[in-house]
Amino acid sequence: MPDNSQVSTSFSELNLTERDKKVIWHPYTQMKNALPHIPIVRGEGVYVFDEHGKRYIDAVSSWWVNIHGHSHPHIAQKVAEQLTVLEHVIFAGFTHEPAVLLAERLLPILPGKQDKVFYTDNGSTAVEVALKMCLQYWDNKGTPKTKILAFKNAYHGDTFGAMSVSGRSIFTDAFNSLLFDVEFIDLPDESNISNLTSHISNLTDTACFIFEPLILGSGGMLMYEAKYLDELVAACKKAGILIIADEVMTGFGRTGTYFACEKLIHKPDIICLSKGLTGGTMPLGITTCTDEIFDAFLSDDKLKTLYHGHSFTANPIACVASLASLDILLQKETLANIKRIEAKHALFLQEIKAHPKVKAVRQTGTIIAIEWETGNETSYLSNLRNLLYAYFLDKGIILRPLGNIIYILPPYIISDEDLDYIYAAIKSALEEV
Template sequence: MQKTLSERDQAVIWHPYTQMQSAPAPVAIVRGEGALLFDEAGNTHLDATSSWWVNIHGHAHPHITARLAEQAARLHHVIFAGYTHEPAVALAEKLLPILPGTQQKLFYSDNGSTAVEVALKMTIQYWQNKGQRRTRLLAFHNAYHGDTFGAMSVSARSVFTRAFDPYLFEVTFLDLPGAGNIDALLAQVDQLADDTAAFIFEPLVQGAGGMVMYEAAWLDKLLAHCRRKGILLIADEIMTGFGRTGPDFAMHALQTGPDIITLSKGLTGGTVAMGVTTCTNEIYEAFLSDNKLHTLFHGHSFTANPLTCAIALASLELFLDPGCRQQRARIETRHRAYAETLAKRAEVKNVRMLGTILAFEVITPGQDSYINNLAGFLAQWFKERRVMLRPLGNTLYILPPYCITDGQLDQVYEAIDGLLEALPE
């Protein structure tokens, strides 16, 4: 008998964030359309989390598909050291002007973690090139910036990093800013400023940390103080970028602009992997020198792949269309109404939303954590009902592609209501 795709997978594949000994067989997806994915048995699965927050326009979008086909007929790849091509230049020309602050140069990589690695290297070497010894990095408690070693180092020590903690470099972690602690945070920055190279942060929402949301005004005050102390600011907009928090980019809600921005996920509309790190001219010019050691020695084999750049351009065209903003506003309105209903339920706490992100905690008698016993029950409940909601411990969140219909949103809300009725004692 011919094996299913899922069975073939189990013979050869090691999946991410998965304990392979106990994990159920993966669902084999064969195609996608809009907010729906179709498995090998013909069942539909509603993608309510944008397949790890990447898909903003829907699966197999015809505009992106057409642009990919056009580019594939011309050029697949070329080395990006000493050579260039139209899609890479055109994407940078179109993306930089819409970013927060004064971003003027763009460095290509291939995913969110590598975009963070590039940003960290830029800031550390920036100070070396200027002949100043600033080596400390600041980040927030509960942060998550990726799974490569530099990105893990500026992330919270957690179940994600535990096996590697002895190998991570030292970082000073700050509390999230708020009315009750802002003065203490500013004083802490004063004490650390002289040897601090940069501060990396997820603006307004800490994603993998549990969709933790905090206010723009307090972050702005903290960033402005860091700026006065000469600390470079790295805005990690890998998850928050491209409209997830309401404005086009989360940093648009602040007055203080970043020195560096990292982007990935929605950059290509969730089609292929890509990362970019953008910076101001001040950062860039610190690497211009007759001294070859002032060069940023970083690159990837598939840096600025033409196919990927063409896809990102197509996604950006869709994102800048007024219809996309209308879709985002519609989702926000629907989320807000459902959040009011959800907040009245005894089974949940801390209902919160920002832009198209709606999150809350399912109350559990044990400790809230990524690996609590409730997490597996939540994941399996939604998987069986073919609604793709992947919990972060006991935190449930909806972060859908912008093309999701009102009827599909109702389906997600109804699945959550059903879950709350069926919670184990």
């Protein structure tokens, strides 16, 4: 057996960053020339603190998950209580109150009439389940449909199904030959909506349309209007195409309403949720669907079963964290904070939109994105990204640019003072970087 005391001794003279470099492979990171990873030792509210005591404003909610701030006492208390009752149990053949209660509380506030909850582990797996539901739905009905419709520049996750329905990019380059065929369409606007709806009306073998409502996140925080999305959804429904709304990023208040699809007249058949679901406490994914979808899997034929599951399906601790997060989200103070952030962003947009270095600035709800003017086409790999990232870290702000695009997507408890500090730092960067 390994001698762990010797392992500990070998690292005892190294700091956490050096120890990390010896044993960790980080996500989305070229490890050969990566900047040293900053050791974070605790979080409180909108701040995280490194081992030297430096404070950082978490202006991107730790990859868009932390909607109520770090180490929230209400969520922490509920998680601690659940740990002494039941940490986990197999969810095939068994159930538990946190899973049932979360479904009971969540389904009534979702857009449209969502009737059933299927639990998974994260956003990518929530999307995988949604795709499998749609494809098998048609197969179970005896009218197989195999094609899928999605937006160009979309991002739905890093598992193979989720990659397949995401726009082809540096994220998928190594795997493109292995991804299934998907038809990608442009984001709708006034100039193309008629052509797009006409095209959809002629589709006959399309199982589903999957989209990020109102905002394409990793694709560059690209934003589009609800009224045009609504026309696409209506056209799909008329053509017999199932609708998947990927609200992994947009859900739980990000777009100004609890869910982005609240702004649509025509509602989705399936909704994917994760990220803010647990308030950023731990992983959990949810795929919800209508009874029409669910009923297509009810059969004496066992081959019509949805054969999908995860070891940690409906983990009780994650479900309790989600319930606690919902407690906070549905408070009137939280909605007031969402509206406050939305209004602050709108004022800042007006303040900087005419700056010569601003190619574009766009905002939806609590999300604002600023696209730097570089004089040439840039990408996720742009060197400007590293310069901006380091610039804001030096000022104690975590802003993780998407190439030449920076965005603010903060926890809802962020103060006006912290927002003003971030805005001021961005204005300084426009002059100095």
